[in-house]
């Protein structure tokens with residue numbers, strides 16, 4: 001099988017689901033944000049403050065593109081990685097794109113004590129989260145499947161993904 005890519009807004013559970021999914025599939029787990037931090041040698045907050053969002057997006061696009069050719073990998077992307085059309089093209093080329101979804105109210109609850117999301121650090125209101133989700137909705141919708149995460153455990157979401165992958169595989173072979 002090729003790769004599995006998780007997309008979704010901040011706080012939709014991409015990292016926790018991705019790690020568990022990789023374990024269950026015996027795939028390698030890669031977190032795009034972690035690659036960025038490792039390369040930059042500073043935190044995402046610091047990249048945004050020092051170099052700005054445009055610089056962050058450039059590193060994000062370059063490191064994503066560097067993953068071409070990988071196999072048997074579960075990749076969690078940062079919430080904004082899907083905005084650039086070229087990134088979405090690379091994600092499609094890499095494998096199955098699974099979009100994790102959660103309502104804005106739930107995202108706020110999950111992230112209310114977090115301080116490592118530069119796009120929400122100055123304004124973590126429901127309105128801000130709603131506006132960002134609305135703007136990105138068409139990009140998140142560009143996925144093979146969308147999975148609602150609210151009220152579900154990580155294990156339950158992973159089960160759902162595995163069932164979907166099995167069905168998608170069966171369809172692919174038909």
Ligand code: S3P
Nearest residue numbers: 009010011033078079080117118
């Ligand atoms: C971002 C999401 C973050 C991180 C950066 C920008 C976004 O990743 O890439 O802060 O634009 O939504 P997570 O979705 O893993 O929080």
